[in-house]
Amino acid sequence: MKASLFVTCVVDQFYPEVGESAVRVLRRLGVEVDFQEEQTCCGQPAFNSGFRSDAKPLAKRFLDTFESSESIVIPSGSCAAMVRVFYEELFHDEPDLAAKARNVAAKTFELTEFIVDALGITRLPESSGPPRRTRVTYHEGCHLRRELGVMTQPRALLEAAPGVELAPMRQADVCCGFGGAFAVKYPDISGGMLADKLRHVAETGADAVTACDSTCLMQIAGGMEKSGMTTRAVHVAQLLDEAMG
Amino acid sequence: MKPKTGDFNRAAASALADADVQRNMRGLYDGFHMARERAAEATPNWEDLRDRARAVKAHTIEYLDHYLGMAAENVERAGGKVFFAKDADEASRYILDLAAARGVKTVIKSKSMLSEEMGLNARLEEAGVEPVETDLGEYLIQLRGETPYHIVAPALHLSKEQVADLLQEEIGGPRYERAEDLTAAAREQLRGKFFEADMGITGANFLVAETGTLVLVTNEGNGRMCTSMPKVHVAIMGMEKVVPSMEDMGMFLRLLIRSATGQRLSSYVTLVNGVRRDDDVDGPEEFHLVVVDNGRSKMLADPALREALYCLRCGACLNACPVYRKVGGHSYGWVYSGPIGAVVSPMLTSLPDAKDLPYASSLCGACREVCPVRIDIPRMLLHMRSDLAEGGPHSGSPRASLAERLTMKAWRLAVARPWMLRLANRLARLAQRPLVKDGRLRKLPPPLSAWTRHRTFPAVASRPFRDRWRSELRKSRRDG
Ligand code: SF4
Numbered sequence: 001m002k003a004s005l006f007v008t009c010v011v012d013q014f015y016p017e018v019g020e021s022a023v024r025v026l027r028r029l030g031v032e033v034d035f036q037e038e039q040t041c042c043g044q045p046a047f048n049s050g051f052r053s054d055a056k057p058l059a060k061r062f063l064d065t066f067e068s069s070e071s072i073v074i075p076s077g078s079c080a081a082m083v084r085v086f087y088e089e090l091f092h093d094e095p096d097l098a099a100k101a102r103n104v105a106a107k108t109f110e111l112t113e114f115i116v117d118a119l120g121i122t123r124l125p126e127s128s129g130p131p132r133r134t135r136v137t138y139h140e141g142c143h144l145r146r147e148l149g150v151m152t153q154p155r156a157l158l159e160a161a162p163g164v165e166l167a168p169m170r171q172a173d174v175c176c177g178f179g180g181a182f183a184v185k186y187p188d189i190s191g192g193m194l195a196d197k198l199r200h201v202a203e204t205g206a207d208a209v210t211a212c213d214s215t216c217l218m219q220i221a222g223g224m225e226k227s228g229m230t231t232r233a234v235h236v237a238q239l240l241d242e243a244m245g
Numbered sequence: 246m247k248p249k250t251g252d253f254n255r256a257a258a259s260a261l262a263d264a265d266v267q268r269n270m271r272g273l274y275d276g277f278h279m280a281r282e283r284a285a286e287a288t289p290n291w292e293d294l295r296d297r298a299r300a301v302k303a304h305t306i307e308y309l310d311h312y313l314g315m316a317a318e319n320v321e322r323a324g325g326k327v328f329f330a331k332d333a334d335e336a337s338r339y340i341l342d343l344a345a346a347r348g349v350k351t352v353i354k355s356k357s358m359l360s361e362e363m364g365l366n367a368r369l370e371e372a373g374v375e376p377v378e379t380d381l382g383e384y385l386i387q388l389r390g391e392t393p394y395h396i397v398a399p400a401l402h403l404s405k406e407q408v409a410d411l412l413q414e415e416i417g418g419p420r421y422e423r424a425e426d427l428t429a430a431a432r433e434q435l436r437g438k439f440f441e442a443d444m445g446i447t448g449a450n451f452l453v454a455e456t457g458t459l460v461l462v463t464n465e466g467n468g469r470m471c472t473s474m475p476k477v478h479v480a481i482m483g484m485e486k487v488v489p490s491m492e493d494m495g496m497f498l499r500l501l502i503r504s505a506t507g508q509r510l511s512s513y514v515t516l517v518n519g520v521r522r523d524d525d526v527d528g529p530e531e532f533h534l535v536v537v538d539n540g541r542s543k544m545l546a547d548p549a550l551r552e553a554l555y556c557l558r559c560g561a562c563l564n565a566c567p568v569y570r571k572v573g574g575h576s577y578g579w580v581y582s583g584p585i586g587a588v589v590s591p592m593l594t595s596l597p598d599a600k601d602l603p604y605a606s607s608l609c610g611a612c613r614e615v616c617p618v619r620i621d622i623p624r625m626l627l628h629m630r631s632d633l634a635e636g637g638p639h640s641g642s643p644r645a646s647l648a649e650r651l652t653m654k655a656w657r658l659a660v661a662r663p664w665m666l667r668l669a670n671r672l673a674r675l676a677q678r679p680l681v682k683d684g685r686l687r688k689l690p691p692p693l694s695a696w697t698r699h700r701t702f703p704a705v706a707s708r709p710f711r712d713r714w715r716s717e718l719r720k721s722r723r724d725g
Contacts, residue, residue, distance in 0.1 A: 007711075009666070012666070012710040013706060014703045015703070016706050016708060016709055019714075020713060035711075035714045035719070038663060040660040040666050041660040045656060046653060048608060048627065049630060049634060049649070050631040050633055053635060054653055057657075058660065089627075142610055142611070143608075143610070145610075146611070146613065147610065171274070173611075174609075175567045175611065177567070179608055180608075182604070185604055186604075186605065187695035187696050187698060187699060188257075188261055188695065189605070190699070191698065192571040193567050193568070193571060195699075196567070218702075219700060222699075222700030222702055222703070223699060223700045225687075225700070226697075
């Protein structure tokens with residue numbers, strides 16, 4: 001199976017190690033990974049702020065870049081939702097582009113969704129290195145859950161990952177307060193939401209908190225550092241990479 | 246009431262700083278929200294029920310004229326009068342004229358969001374008519390001169406102590422501490438009014454078109470007295486509240502009550518069919534139904550916002566909303582709050598004045614997940630944002646600030662082409678250099694300083710993924 005990685009602008013610029021992990025994980029699972037260097041951003045920040053005409057050229061660029069890919073894999077529920085759900089809305093009065101968007105949407109996956117649903121993998125190869133044990137709690141990204149309906153896949157993979165023990169979190173599906181422009185426009189409301197999330201993370205006593213979105217983790221990690229928590233924040237791709245590596 | 250929707254930021258800040266509010270609001274999740282979760286789980290075919298309810302609403306709103314016509318005919322057949330009001334003022338004037346003609350001095354009222362929307366109590370008072378709210382929560386906020394804090398629980402924000410103080414001040418006598426005593430004191434106060442009143446005003450949860458039946462859902466039973474004790478009963482109703490049949494109504498009742506409070510049935514469901522007949526034991530001599538538009542046709546006319554008219558006003562989206570649970574009901578600055586309020590309030594007042602509301606959401610979608618009729622609130626908020634940012638039917642000209650537009654342009658330049666992204670990366674690294682320590686930015690200058698009040702920020706990576714791909718990843722194959 002071939003997959004084109006859309007790494008997202010946030011991973012590209014802030015968390016390149018997440019992209020590296022995604023590549024390694026996919027390759028270990030037998031996927032031929034490529035990276036189209038023309039890619040930049042899916043356009044979500046503009047779309048969510050209401051600047052649709054600014055989002056359009058980016059969405060078009062995405063569609064052109066990935067139109068001929070066999071499948072497109074994105075280590076972010078939010079960006080995957082932008083492509084899968086919102087491109088059609090964005091181009092609702094441009095039938096040709098809407099059709100193109102539908103075509104691309106049909107082969108676009110969030111990373112864990114791709115592994116479980118498209119590859120049909122729920123058992124992971126044993127790690128070759130020394131056994132590790134990590135207690136991990138999982139935060140459910142909003143778009144991943146509610147736009148893509150991806151709920152079981154990340155948990156299934158984490159449960160299957162050697163050395164990973166999943167600690168359930170209260171209100172795991174409640175927003176961490178990031179929301180892109182929301183956190184910039186309303187930093188204090190966002191901060192209040194974050195405080196609740198941190199309390200629920202702390203309650204689990206886990207060594208690490210994980211999610212399928214680097215943006216949620218940017219928010220959570222930033223909050224943890226600010227409040228002196230030492231829990232690690234790691235992307236699911238990194239945990240899978242560690243567990244299999 | 247004059248909207249204060251433009252005051253969102255200040256009001257939200259004061260709610261965030263108020264420890265009582267924050268504690269109260271946290272309880273909403275374990276209270277109402279979880280009660281709804283359990284009720285939904287315990288209802289077989291819950292998800293199908295939601296689909297069907299949504300389909301019925303979509304159909305009814307599509308053929309609204311037809312169903313309103315049918316409903317009006319049936320109400321009149323049962324001896325009622327129907328008045329279609331284009332706005333709050335017209336509706337209020339109809340009621341005031343009626344009150345004057347009947348020599349009404351006191352009106353008893355059951356809880357109605359539309360009455361709040363119309364500012365009806367103020368209008369009655371101006372005309373020398375005393376309005377008495379009989380729902381306990383609504384009574385309390387009437388005493389305080391406030392708008393409802395929550396669609397279902399208008400006095401959600403008041404602590405028991407505040408209620409005790411308020412009632413003592415109002416009624417005199419001892420200061421009661423226990424909830425039961427407080428309720429009893431309020432009830433005592435209200436009882437006399439029931440006998441005095443010569444008009445009852447209620448809202449309407451549903452109006453069944455095929456029979457002309459008005460349906461009221463309450464938990465205290467005072468609403469029922471408003472429909473039966475005074476000689477004149479006036480029901481005010483938003484024009485979207487009509488449902489085709491009794492069977493539909495049954496379905497909506499199950500959804501509404503379970504979504505609102507998690508109860509299987511509320512304590513009182515009242516069905517009103519016109520005026521008292523000869524063999525009825527009670528009932529009004531006159532029944533008036535006032536059907537109000539007041540801006541609803543703006544939503545009806547916009548296909549992207551039409552589904553806001555499916556709303557049952559159950560309040561589930563408020564309970565589920567993490568933003569509402571932080572900022573509380575009054576921050577939204579008008580009658581409707583929470584996610585549905587962020588759509589409806591701007592539409593019924595003015596979108597440019599309420600321009601903060603559509604943005605007061607992380608677009609997490611928790612509202613849509615619980616909405617009994619699956620209203621896609623996030624999608625509507627996005628639609629309104631675009632109307633505001635770029636101009637549209639509801640905002641007219643673009644309303645984005647210069648700073649917002651410049652930020653957008655700068656960002657767009659940065660991500661327009663891979664080489665520009667590379668350049669932006671280099672510039673960002675230069676700019677962040679004095680601020681970075683151990684790969685983190687702990688204090689950013691304004692306007693980003695607010696961000697670092699609650700969280701630190703990662704530094705821009707010195708080698709973005711695209712560079713790493715080129716130099717290492719691309720070449721390495723499996724087991725890279
Ligand atoms: S939008 Fe849906 S959840 Fe919110 S009050 Fe209306 S019916 Fe209830």
